[in-house]
Amino acid sequence: MKRREFLKNGFLISIGGVLIPKTILSCRKETLFEESSFSGKVIIIGAGAAGLYAGYILKSKGIDFQILEASNKYGGRIGKNDSFADFPIDNGAQWLHGKNNILSDFILSSNTKITLDDTENMYWFKNNLVKELPKNPEIFDEDNLPDVSFQQYANQKEFGDDYKYIIENLAGDQGASASKLSAYWNHQEEINWVSGDDDYKFEQTYFDFIETQIAKPINNEIKLNTIVKSIDYSSEIITIIDSNNQKYTANKVIITVPISILKKNKIEFTPHLPNEKTEAFSKIGMGAGMKVFLKFSTQFYDDNIVGGSICAAYANEKIGKIGEDNVLLAFIMGEQAEYLTSLGNDDAITLKLLEELDLMYNNQATKSFISSYVNNFTNKPFIEGAYSYSTINIGNSREKAAESIDNKLFFAGEAMNLNGHHQTVFGAAETGYREVINILKNNK
Numbered sequence: 001m002k003r004r005e006f007l008k009n010g011f012l013i014s015i016g017g018v019l020i021p022k023t024i025l026s027c028r029k030e031t032l033f034e035e036s037s038f039s040g041k042v043i044i045i046g047a048g049a050a051g052l053y054a055g056y057i058l059k060s061k062g063i064d065f066q067i068l069e070a071s072n073k074y075g076g077r078i079g080k081n082d083s084f085a086d087f088p089i090d091n092g093a094q095w096l097h098g099k100n101n102i103l104s105d106f107i108l109s110s111n112t113k114i115t116l117d118d119t120e121n122m123y124w125f126k127n128n129l130v131k132e133l134p135k136n137p138e139i140f141d142e143d144n145l146p147d148v149s150f151q152q153y154a155n156q157k158e159f160g161d162d163y164k165y166i167i168e169n170l171a172g173d174q175g176a177s178a179s180k181l182s183a184y185w186n187h188q189e190e191i192n193w194v195s196g197d198d199d200y201k202f203e204q205t206y207f208d209f210i211e212t213q214i215a216k217p218i219n220n221e222i223k224l225n226t227i228v229k230s231i232d233y234s235s236e237i238i239t240i241i242d243s244n245n246q247k248y249t250a251n252k253v254i255i256t257v258p259i260s261i262l263k264k265n266k267i268e269f270t271p272h273l274p275n276e277k278t279e280a281f282s283k284i285g286m287g288a289g290m291k292v293f294l295k296f297s298t299q300f301y302d303d304n305i306v307g308g309s310i311c312a313a314y315a316n317e318k319i320g321k322i323g324e325d326n327v328l329l330a331f332i333m334g335e336q337a338e339y340l341t342s343l344g345n346d347d348a349i350t351l352k353l354l355e356e357l358d359l360m361y362n363n364q365a366t367k368s369f370i371s372s373y374v375n376n377f378t379n380k381p382f383i384e385g386a387y388s389y390s391t392i393n394i395g396n397s398r399e400k401a402a403e404s405i406d407n408k409l410f411f412a413g414e415a416m417n418l419n420g421h422h423q424t425v426f427g428a429a430e431t432g433y434r435e436v437i438n439i440l441k442n443n444k
């Protein structure tokens with residue numbers, strides 16, 4: 001649900017058969033795979049896009065590795081549901097945001113079918129659905145923005161209360177509430193974005209691509225149901241202990257767990273991580289987020305509805321899919337997701353959304369409602385939130401968070417992306433690739 005500036009950049013190069021954006025490489029890295037004599041063992045913690053892609057690259061280079069994943073499935077914030085509708089739906093990541101990134105050529109060459117999603121917004125404004133707003137709320141792409149929240153900046157620009165949930169939608173795309181997302185830092189990070197500003201939907205799901213092309217080839221190296229509790233990197237060989245007290249050893253560890261898990265110290269490190277590191281974790285935001293799928297007997301709704309006070313972004317889930325079912329996605333982030341989570345159960349969440357849609361569409365929602373499916377990332381174990389966002393005063397925290405420690409611990413995952421591609425699947429994959437490069441670079 002993102003619209004990005006398109007910065008053309010002569011972008012992809014091939015290294016060892018893997019297509020890599022130039023932005024994550026400096027000049028001599030092309031030869032690293034050939035030059036590196038690294039022959040130790042790598043353990044990757046977390047089997048989301050970052051961990052899986054790191055494993056995929058290590059496998060292609062014949063390097064010994066294992067992935068330890070806490071949950072009972074791989075994919076992390078990518079997943080699918082085959083049973084809710086007569087077409088597969090994406091539980092988590094759904095759109096391919098632009099085609100200039102580490103995964104896009106892989107996606108296209110694997111015959112994965114994707115469709116451009118260029119549907120138009122309808123805005124819920126002053127209790128009416130309108131195609132255009134009196135004032136353009138996209139004020140967050142300007143230069144020289146102050147380091148204040150989206151909401152504060154909108155107030156400074158005299159967008160009144162009528163725009164509250166329209167601004168909430170813009171911040172929600174970034175996984176945040178308008179009261180918490182920094183206008184300045186969000187823009188600074190977006191300047192680096194090179195993937196393109198078109199959004200594409202998968203005819204199957206994003207998960208299908210990740211599963212068939214990346215996870216399956218390394219399936220034997222993934223150990224599920226393995227919750228890493230501690231990492232001791234005090235000696236040459238690193239020792240990892242899981243929740244069953246099972247011990248694993250490695251020469252290098254790539255940590256790809258969500259930033260929420262690191263912020264909450266859910267993994268104990270010996271020695272303690274430097275203060276600078278934990279401070280950096282604490283400054284990277286990660287808020288509540290959920291997707292609710294609502295099935296109806298008729299399509300009474302528009303393809304995109306922006307600005308609801310319960311949900312700032314609804315989208316027609318059928319776009320780009322082959323099927324008959326009418327499914328509307330409620331994409332809910334930040335304070336709206338916190339509020340709905342506080343209601344305590346899925347039925348209460350569904351009712352609130354139906355009430356809002358009834359208001360917008362003259363009571364048609366409840367009348368034609370069939371069923372709902374709530375996928376709440378806020379309280380999902382091992383994820384605990386949506387995705388990382390730029391807080392006020394975040395500064396260079398992502399850089400600090402991503403720095404390796406003692407040439408033993410390496411940090412990847414969407415929050416550690418330094419190319420403006422955080423919050424995305426390919427952004428996570430880029431960091432997995434980057435940390436494999438870092439291991440090889442330091443061990444020639």
Ligand SMILES: Cc1cc2nc3c(=O)[nH]c(=O)nc-3n(C[C@H](O)[C@H](O)[C@H](O)COP(=O)(O)OP(=O)(O)OC[C@H]3O[C@@H](n4cnc5c(N)ncnc54)[C@H](O)[C@@H]3O)c2cc1C
Nearest residue numbers: 046048049050070076077093094095228413414423424425
């Ligand atoms: C609702 C929603 C919608 C999104 N939509 C899009 C989209 O349309 N397009 C897009 O590109 N991106 C989207 N994203 C973002 C995208 O899903 C993420 O950026 C990306 O999948 C993150 O990958 P990752 O590897 O960094 O982390 P994750 O996928 O979170 O993987 C980390 C893994 O670590 C595991 N783990 C945690 N703790 C431990 C532990 N102690 N021991 C072992 N394992 C552990 C977790 O179980 C998890 O599998 C969306 C995300 C959400 C939540």
